[in-house]
Amino acid sequence: MPSTAVPVFNFTVAVTARGEWTWTFAPGVTESFDIPGSTYPDDEVSHTYTEVDHQTVILNTRWWGSFTVGEEGPWDIPTPATQGPYELPVEVVEATSALSG
Template identity: 30%
Template structure:
């Protein structure tokens, strides 16, 4: 029993001796923020309650104050109008997730690498192996997520070539300038075509300079289309003396 509860009970017994000798039941009820005790009048024989008659003269009321309320409400029984103590929730700090890193990687502006075609004058011949290549340099980008520094190391690793005549090929090389013919295409008829190359990037990331970790997923960037005329060659005899 708490000291507050004992003190309130002692005050009740001293202030109202009739309560200790009453034959009728003691009624304990919650009031407006306090607990009140009502005892039926044992001398008049009137057993009507205050609720029935509206007369408070026959029902002595003793205000026990906050001590007994605190003692009663200190447990887990809130049926008498006790308000449970509010529970303070500890805020949870947001945590970086791989999904956040992937979204940041996908939103980083990456350059569209240009498509280089050889011959370089924008004209090639039917049945000639036309050479294609594109620059392929690693990139680095830095972003901030949830107040953390994220360093991205971005690497091109795959290329998809669209030659403009319906033919496509995917390689793990960006091609190379002549005479290294790594990515070539032979057109079978004269036409105007607009070939492109799409470069796919992967990345690793570091959080605040920590260890490198792979970024889930990849990003693909297509080059602007290049204009290429495919034509036929005409064989003519020439006088070497002229």
């Protein structure tokens, strides 16, 4: 989990966060991951479409966390921070096979 510490007066405030990325690939097709995903060819976050078409993928992110002040805590942050929805246009193309030797 990512963490950051900031000096505030005579204390250090440290915040630790955990993210969840929820992708809606098509109506009724939603998956959540603890990683944001990355660009091709990384396929840890992926979806296989059955038809060539233009799609709109929707992304929502939620962040949970906790914090400490000096040596006190940690205390949970009770309400997650949210980002999104973000609409991402995607062009679905047909995969081609290739032989390699």
